[in-house]
Amino acid sequence: MKPPRFDYLRPQTLAEAVELLDRHGGDAAILAGGQSLMPMLNLRVAQPAVLIDINAVPELDRIGRSGDRLSIGGRARHNDVFRSAEVAQAAPLLTVALEHVAHEAIRNRGTLGGSLALADPAAELPACMVCLDAEIVTASVKGERRIPAGAFFQGLYTTTLEPNEILARVDVPAAGTDWRFGFDEVARRRGDFAMAGVAVAVREESKAVAECRISLLGVEMSPRRMEAVEMCLLDAPLGTAANIVAAQSALRDTLEPIEGSEIPPEYRIQIAHELLARVIRAMAAPVSGKRTH
Amino acid sequence: MMASDEPMAEISCTVNGQPVRAHVPLRQSLVDFVRHGLGLTGSHVGCEHGVCGACHAVVDGRVVRGCLMLAVQVDGRTVTTIETDQPTAQMRALQDTFFERAALQCGFCTPGMILQASELLTRTAAPTRAEIRDALSGNYCRCTGYHAIVDAVETAAARLRDKAAA
Secondary structure: OOOOEEEEEEEHHHHHHHHHHHHHHHHHEEOOOOOOOOHHOOOOOOOOOOEEOOOOOOOOOOEEOOOOOEEEOOHHHHHHOOOOOOHHOOOOOHHOOOOOOOOOHHHHEHHHHHHOOOOOOOOOOOHHHHHOOOOEEEEOOOOOOEEEEHHHHEEEEEEEOOOOOOEEEEEEEOOOOOOEEEEEEEOOOOOOOEEEEEEEEEEEEEEEEEEEEEEEEEEOOOOOOOHHHHHHHOOOOOOHHHHHHHHHHHHHHHHOOOOOOOOOOHHHHHHHHHHHHHHHHHHHHHOOOOOOO | OOOOOOOOEEEEEEEEOOEEEEEEEEEOHHHHHHHOOOOOOOOOOOOOOOOOOOOOEEEOEEEEOOOOOOOHHHHOOOEOOOOOOOOOOHHHHOOOOHHHHHOOOOOHHHHHHHHHHHHHHHOOOOHHHHHHHOOOOOOOOOOOOOOOHHHHHHHHHHHHHHHOOO
């Protein structure tokens, strides 16, 4: 099971990378971590004529905070984001979610930009970026383009990324101390793609929820804000029994689950329904301590 | 065998402490390169799509899937495989405890397990059993099962801690 032939280019700067991508466009694939592209090549479900390896491009893996904005480079490796103190402080949702992403060796190579550009419906990071209201920043020969995460994901493995664009970085609003986050998912085995998962962000004012963002993974074709569910949690303390029931009900009415896979759509909804309550309860009554199983 | 018109590239890298220059097919994986190009057959070719962990190698200090990295990508980099004659203290301790605890049967997964567990013990001196299982969740063993493997990693960690305290 070997990949088909391809030409291999290794630009040394971002300018060179976008120039090469502009020239080769749809015939080229960006090789960053390779943790999805290489299996696709080995299985021959992808056959790009040219691989543009961006691993030598400096700065693309930078993680840094500037004021109320956390920027994470497109080539930042999952484990570097996972273990970043800046990320844990400014976007703790990512730290919690990344624990569920694949396995150590995959996280050592796999990149944030790769996960977002692939847009697998069961991936954690696309849903998190929607929940965090992040902005995707692309680079091309024409310069930068900023796309809200909510408008970036268009469907199954489909984004608004143009063939001549590289996902250069993601800008995440740094969370103030009035924000709280929750994440959980159910997968068949540790590190597998989720059958369903839930990401929740809330901002509280005077012990009532003033802002709320909820997105799901593994249930629908692509992540989006669950506005009808969010509404159920507003203007009340987080985690009241009545609000959880209302949110669960709204979730059931809203979801358009993936059809035709080996996981029955009703089962995905059932998991999401249960996870939503679990995540909200855990956020309302946080307990510290390590996983014991 | 590769056809004579196979696109190739020159690479130079360090493998197990030795400088290596090689002429590699552009589409050759790292694991095929170390096995066929260098005769280092301790990294095993299992699933070839990043699922099983048998092909693990260490590139610039990090464990990677050898089937998901190209040989041409280790140009200028440092590669370590299970055959290294300068194993870390973690690798040595794990090799001992895997042997003592019989944490292998056919041994196909063992090099990948040792490298991944070694990375864990380098980062975490006293991992819980849950953390050991998490760290090895991307390494499949199809014959021994995992209890003995987790035992062996736990014992290696304890021994390394004792040695550090002594």
